[in-house]
Amino acid sequence: MKKIFFIIIFLIFELTQNSFAYSSDPKQFIQEIIDETKKILVKSNSTEFKTKKLSEIALKTVDIKGVAYYTLGNYRKELSDKQMEEYLDLFEKYFLKTFTSRLTDYSEPKIDVISAEVLSPKYTIVKSLLLGTDKKPEVNIEWRVYTKNPDKPLIRDLIIEGLSLARAEKEQFSSVIEANNGEVTKLFITLKEFIAK
Amino acid sequence: MMRKIIYISIFVLLLKPNLVMAGSTGSEELKNSTSQNSTNECFEGFSRAMFKLNHGLDTAIFEPVAKGYRALPSPIRKGTGNIVDNLRSLLTFSNNILQGDFRNAGNTAGRFLINSTVGIVGIWDPASALGLKEKGKEDFGQTMGAWGTGSGCYFVLPILGPTTVRDSVGLVGNFFLDPVYHVTHNSEIHNGLVGNSNYSEHNYFFYRGTSSVDFRAKNIESWASLEKNSIDLYVSLKSLYLQNRSQQIANSTSAVETQNDSNWEEIDTN
Numbered sequence: 001m002k003k004i005f006f007i008i009i010f011l012i013f014e015l016t017q018n019s020f021a022y023s024s025d026p027k028q029f030i031q032e033i034i035d036e037t038k039k040i041l042v043k044s045n046s047t048e049f050k051t052k053k054l055s056e057i058a059l060k061t062v063d064i065k066g067v068a069y070y071t072l073g074n075y076r077k078e079l080s081d082k083q084m085e086e087y088l089d090l091f092e093k094y095f096l097k098t099f100t101s102r103l104t105d106y107s108e109p110k111i112d113v114i115s116a117e118v119l120s121p122k123y124t125i126v127k128s129l130l131l132g133t134d135k136k137p138e139v140n141i142e143w144r145v146y147t148k149n150p151d152k153p154l155i156r157d158l159i160i161e162g163l164s165l166a167r168a169e170k171e172q173f174s175s176v177i178e179a180n181n182g183e184v185t186k187l188f189i190t191l192k193e194f195i196a197k
Numbered sequence: 198m199m200r201k202i203i204y205i206s207i208f209v210l211l212l213k214p215n216l217v218m219a220g221s222t223g224s225e226e227l228k229n230s231t232s233q234n235s236t237n238e239c240f241e242g243f244s245r246a247m248f249k250l251n252h253g254l255d256t257a258i259f260e261p262v263a264k265g266y267r268a269l270p271s272p273i274r275k276g277t278g279n280i281v282d283n284l285r286s287l288l289t290f291s292n293n294i295l296q297g298d299f300r301n302a303g304n305t306a307g308r309f310l311i312n313s314t315v316g317i318v319g320i321w322d323p324a325s326a327l328g329l330k331e332k333g334k335e336d337f338g339q340t341m342g343a344w345g346t347g348s349g350c351y352f353v354l355p356i357l358g359p360t361t362v363r364d365s366v367g368l369v370g371n372f373f374l375d376p377v378y379h380v381t382h383n384s385e386i387h388n389g390l391v392g393n394s395n396y397s398e399h400n401y402f403f404y405r406g407t408s409s410v411d412f413r414a415k416n417i418e419s420w421a422s423l424e425k426n427s428i429d430l431y432v433s434l435k436s437l438y439l440q441n442r443s444q445q446i447a448n449s450t451s452a453v454e455t456q457n458d459s460n461w462e463e464i465d466t467n
Contacts, residue, residue, distance in 0.1 A: 136415065
């Protein structure tokens with residue numbers, strides 16, 4: 001009886017875990033994210049619902065900390081631990097806002113995952129295609145997947161038609177800092193203003 | 198004459214810092230470079246003012262026109278897009294040749310011939326169905342990039358938008374290399390060279406304008422998203438423009454081939 005009880009508990013645990021875990025294969029990982037996102041981006045869902053659910057997905061599947069370091073470039077070496085903590089907190093809010101805002105504009109997107117290319121032990125690029133509609137052309141989307149921990153891949157960049165969104169953000173951040181004589185804290189103010197918008 | 202020499206000297210000076218020296222293979226060199234990182238502003242204050250002007254014009258004129266165009270029935274839009282793309286392929290062909298890219302020149306010429314005849318002046322695209330699917334676009338700025346010319350500094354032109362010194366020289370070069378311009382250019386008629394009395398330069402600018410409207414209409418949502426999600430729209434556009442030009446010069450569709458990955462490699466979070 002005790003054995004059966006343990007088996008049931010084990011099965012429940014496994015099933016629950018599997019429903020939240022993503023594949024460790026980068027291509028499959030992206031496919032699962034796309035499938036999950038498609039279900040959220042149906043017309044009948046409210047924007048608030050979409051934003052909440054997309055944020056949950058992003059927190060689980062995007063290496064937000066890694067993107068935050070990348071977008072700050074070498075300026076990250078100038079920050080104290082406390083400033084870094086503040087920056088990471090601001091960046092997460094900024095990232096979730098822009099990430100969800102970009103996606104909620106799409107309604108029931110049709111994306112085909114095409115192939116995966118291993119760049120190094122740390123990176124795999126997964127190629128996909130957002131199918132065209134009557135009004136929009138098809139769009140090539142590449143996902144830079146961080147695979148240092150092969151059991152838990154994470155997204156680090158979206159490359160749309162060959163244009164890296166992370167790089168565009170990095171250059172915006174640099175521009176703000178440079179326009180303020182290298183003061184990184186001015187970027188914090190800009191981020192706060194953007195988040196509050 | 199003196200004025201011409203001054204203009205040429207200024208362009209050469211502006212281009213100089215980024216010139217890729219002889220001995221490199223041009224596009225390969227750029228393929229592994231991070232040219233967008235090293236592209237400085239020529240005159241940022243002026244460029245930001247021009248950007249503001251263009252943004253205002255876009256909101257007041259170009260976007261509403263693009264939305265109106267988008268409201269047209271799909272076959273009309275598709276046919277119009279195909280016609281301008283077909284005409285645009287003539288400029289691509291000239292640049293394919295200048296780049297020594299004869300494989301793509303053959304593809305471009307084949308597409309133009311099939312689409313102009315079977316596809317009735319390019320309204321339809323039977324060439325794709327026949328296997329000539331590649332629709333590369335080349336211009337003289339790209340050709341100079343492929344020859345090894347650096348981008349020079351970045352600036353924004355009124356109405357025409359973001360450019361670099363190389364690409365602005367390319368814009369002028371495009372007039373000389375575009376057969377459509379020569380056919381519609383009046384002064385050539387007087388010289389008895391090419392030209393066609395049925396057309397005028399207005400036809401050329403109408404064709405270019407239509408091409409721009411078609412492009413803007415296809416990117417209404419993308420631009421709106423960029424506007425909404427940028428902390429500095431001017432820099433966003435600059436970054437995307439320069440990334441895009443690097444891709445086009447390298448004839449690549451992957452950012453990984455044209456950008457330096459070392460910044461990513463040094464970041465470890467787990």
